[in-house]
Structure formats: structure tokens, C-alpha cells
Amino acid sequence: MSADPGHPAKAIDAARARSEHVLTGWLNRQHGVSAPLDDAMRYSVLGTGKRLRPVMVYLAGRALGADDEALDAPAAALELIHAYSLVHDDLPAMDDDDLRRGRPTVHRAFDEPLAILAGDALQTLAFEVLASRPHPRLAALVTILARAAGRDGMAAGQAIDLSAVGTPLDLASLQAMHQHKTGALIRAAVRLGALVAVDESDPRVAALDRYAAAIGLAFQIHDDVLDVTGDTRTLGKTSGADAQRDKPTYPALLGLERARERARELLEEALEALVPLGASGEPLAILARFMIDRDH
Structure with a gap:
């Protein structure tokens, strides 16, 4: 294995740095036919983000004995899917956000049509990256990523989210x-690794899947909490946006303190x-604790 054998926190930092290096290599490896599209794709991905999902790919794979080189493609592919989802989520037709990770969203930095195309291109690049390295279970890996991103996963969660604006939801x-909008990609990260x-x-x-299911939900609950308690500068996105849009959240349904308690309960399950x-x-335990203690 090429993972750092030292302190577990160093292994997380090494995974994050490796992920950034691999993503940079793919996005800079050649120039496409459209320089503006290339620029928008790079802007969407590089130099920002916590890289939680690719880090989880590396940590889960390392925990079971995989080599980092074999994990590079799945980790990068998953982050490209995540990046595309953020570009599209921020569009005027979706959440209509102006700020992401402390800077203008892609449709503000470029324009709306180019943002749509950048998201599309990042999604297809993800599968090109995943297929670039032969693996005896490649078909299973592709299926995991496709299902997590599609109509039974993240896309479904976003559709539910959009339709729920202004509509009361029960806890279930x-x-x-x-579990679909956020948890699907987190579970996919661990399963891919x-x-x-x-x-x-x-x-x-199966043990790792239980971990991912619990921490994926805890992560989103904490995101809901931060939208209430955080400030725009620290979050890197507009605080209070959920309440302004009348979106259903855990603090709105359970109250702030009970939402925090539920996130801690899920951390213990993970x-x-x-x-x-x-x-x-x-x-993975250290990463889980960070995911619900973070301030952005």
C-alpha cells in the first residue's frame, strides 16, 4: 500500500492531497475543443472543496488493503460527479445560488449555458475516468456510481428537495x-473503495456500508444546522438560505438542539x-468526527 502509515490524520491529509493531484491531472491533461468549457470545468473542481468523498474512497479502500493507485480513478470519478451536482444545484432553475465555496457560482463566474454544459461534461468525464483503469469488478464500480448519481440516488433526492419547498415533510x-440527495454519494464513496x-x-x-449510511445522514443534518448557525463568510455560501426558501430541514422539524443530538447519535452508530x-x-473514525464538528 502507498498510504501514509503514520498518524491517522496524516492519512486523511495524504488522501486529500492525492485526490487534488489526480483531479488536476485529468482536468489539465489536454485541451478540449472549447477553452471556455475547459475553464469552467476546472473552476468547478480545482482548488476548492473539502474532498470528503474521494478521501472516503481512499480510506475505505486502504482499510481493506487496496493500493492508492487502484483507488485513484474511483476517487476522482466520484468527486467529478459531486462537482457536477453542485454546478447544477446552484443554477437559477434549481437553488439559484450566487456563492459556492467562498466564490461566485459557475453560472455567475461564466454564464448559465456554460455552467450547464460544464456540469454535463464533468458527469461524463467521471465515467471516462472510472473506466480508464482495468479492474475485475469494473462493471460493479460503474453501476455503483451510476445508481448513486441517478434516478435512485442523488438526482432523485434533488427532485424531492425541489418539490418539497414550502411543503411540510414528516421526519421519515x-x-x-x-439519504438520496447527500447520502447516496457518501455510501457510494465507501462502497467504491x-x-x-x-x-x-x-x-x-457491509460494516462499511452501515458506517456510510449513518455518517452520510449525520453530515446532512449538520449541514442543516450550519445553515442556521453559520455565517456566510465561514460557510462559503449564503447562510440562512434554507429558511429563506422555506425548505424542509432537521432544525425546522426537530428544533436546533434535537437536530444536533440526532447528528451525534448517528456519529456513534457510524x-x-x-x-x-x-x-x-x-x-474513517477521525473523518466522521470532523464531518459533524466542521464549521463549513
């Missing part, structure tokens, strides 16, 4: 929305799921 419906290393029948894959992995799961 709100949870289902978050795991299946690079081992077959799906390995019981540790940490418990990692027990079968022993010390190899510690970087």
Missing part, C-alpha cells in the same frame, strides 16, 4: 430526501460500525 420523508479491495461478500463491506475493522478503521 425528510430522512429519505437526505471497498470493492476495489475485496469482493462484496466480505463482511467488512463509529460502532467500524469496530470490525480495528485500527485500520481509525482514519
